[in-house]
Amino acid sequence: MRNEGPNILPLIAEIRAALSAAPEGPIAxxxxxxxxxxxxxxxxxxxxxxxxxxxxxALRHRTSxxxxxxxxxxxxxxxxxxxxxxxxxxxNDPADIPRxxxxxxxxxxxxxxxxxxxxxxxxxxxHRVRRQDGPVKRITSRLANRVRARLLGDATPDTGCGLKxxxxxxxxxxxxxxxxxxxxxxxVLRQGGRVVSEPVNHRPRTRGRSNYGTLDRLAVSLFDLVGxxxxxxxxxxxxxxxxxxxxxxxxxxx
Numbered sequence: 001m002r003n004e005g006p007n008i009l010p011l012i013a014e015i016r017a018a019l020s021a022a023p024e025g026p027i028a029x030x031x032x033x034x035x036x037x038x039x040x041x042x043x044x045x046x047x048x049x050x051x052x053x054x055x056x057x058a059l060r061h062r063t064s065x066x067x068x069x070x071x072x073x074x075x076x077x078x079x080x081x082x083x084x085x086x087x088x089x090x091x092n093d094p095a096d097i098p099r100x101x102x103x104x105x106x107x108x109x110x111x112x113x114x115x116x117x118x119x120x121x122x123x124x125x126x127h128r129v130r131r132q133d134g135p136v137k138r139i140t141s142r143l144a145n146r147v148r149a150r151l152l153g154d155a156t157p158d159t160g161c162g163l164k165x166x167x168x169x170x171x172x173x174x175x176x177x178x179x180x181x182x183x184x185x186x187x188v189l190r191q192g193g194r195v196v197s198e199p200v201n202h203r204p205r206t207r208g209r210s211n212y213g214t215l216d217r218l219a220v221s222l223f224d225l226v227g228x229x230x231x232x233x234x235x236x237x238x239x240x241x242x243x244x245x246x247x248x249x250x251x252x253x254x
Contacts, residue, residue, distance in 0.1 A: 001088025002036040002064055006207035008045040008088070012054050015094040022098035032057045032074045033088070037064035068181045075171050083171060085181075087162035091132065093201035096163060100124045100198050104165040107196060121170050121193030125156055125185055126163035126200035133204075147222075148183075151229055156185040156197055163200050175231060183228045192237050 001007070012031060019027040031054060035042050038060075046058040059073055075083055082101060086092035101124075108120030131141075141160055149155065159182055166188070174180070174187045185195040 001033065001038070001042065001070075003038045003040045003042065003209075004088040005038070005041040005045045007090045008033070008042065009049055010207075011088065011090050011094070012049045012056070014090075015097075016054065018094040018097055024098070024102065027098060027101070030055045030057055030078065030080060032078050033059070034070040034074045034077075035060040036066070036070045037061045066178055068177070068179055071181050072176050075168055078168055081168060083166055083168050085162060085164050089205050090207065091203050091205055092126070092161070092163040093203060096126065096198075096200040097165070100126065100163065100165045100200070103196065103198055107194060108167075111194065121167070121188065121191060123164060123166040123170070123184060123188040123193060123195045125159065125195060125197045126161040127158045127197045128161050128202035129199045130202060132202050144222075148186075148225055151225060152183070152186040152232065154183075154185040154189055154195065156195055158197065159183065159185055161200065161202075177224075177227075179224045182224065186228055186232065190232055190235060190237075 015029075015031055019029050033046055033056065035046065035058065043058075043060065046056065050056045050058070057077055059077055061070065061073070071085060074085075082104065084097050084101065086094065086097075104122055104124045107122040107124070111120045111122070131137075133141075141158075144160075148159065149157075162181075164184060166184070170188065170191065170193060173191060174184075180187065188195055
């Protein structure tokens with residue numbers, strides 16, 4: 001987050017409540033916050049949350065590096081097998097996390113990837129069916145989603161939704177670049193993974209101000225779209241098979 005001080009304590013409380021009251025039982029978790037060069041009281045609010053006993057890990061970029069850089073920093077710092085991302089402005093509803101996590105685990109098991117403790121290459125993307133944004137933002141996002149889906153074939157109706165679930169190991173294998181968070185479905189498909197969308201709640205912003213404009217966001221998205229399309233064409237997933245393997249009890253020496 002960047003300059004989201006008023007949203008920190010309420011959102012952390014919601015996350016803890018949602019994961020403690022999951023239908024299948026409490027979900028063990030940690031909350032990772034990345035302060036992307038904020039100039040408000042974000043750092044103080046994070047310290048207050050930690051003092052109240054929240055399972056919190058907080059990091060800070062000395063200067064603002066953007067949302068994608070913050071996600072990369074947070075995922076690298078995280079220790080869990082599964083990652084749930086959500087925006088720091090409170091518009092994503094933490095109550096949706098248990099349902100999306102259950103869907104991700106089901107998809108991984110259905111693909112046979114749950115054997116031997118493995119986690120499947122699956123991304124569950126939130127779909128804001130009823131967006132609580134202004135008409136200009138809704139129209140431009142709808143246009144951008146259609147163009148992106150046509151060119152990249154990611155079959156995802158709402159890549160801009162901040163609420164997503166994926167394995168940490170999968171994310172660390174993806175190419176990392178500025179604004180990559182807008183193209184996670186296409187990057188996961190490029191990696192040979194599976195992407196599914198789930199409808200999620202979306203709420204109006206009640207505190208703070210948005211860090212994004214409309215025209216600058218659209219211009220950057222179109223420029224990056226060309227780059228991601230190039231990445232898709234320049235990569236062929238190798239299908240490797242074992243040729244020689246050591247005995248199961250062999251210990252590596254180096």
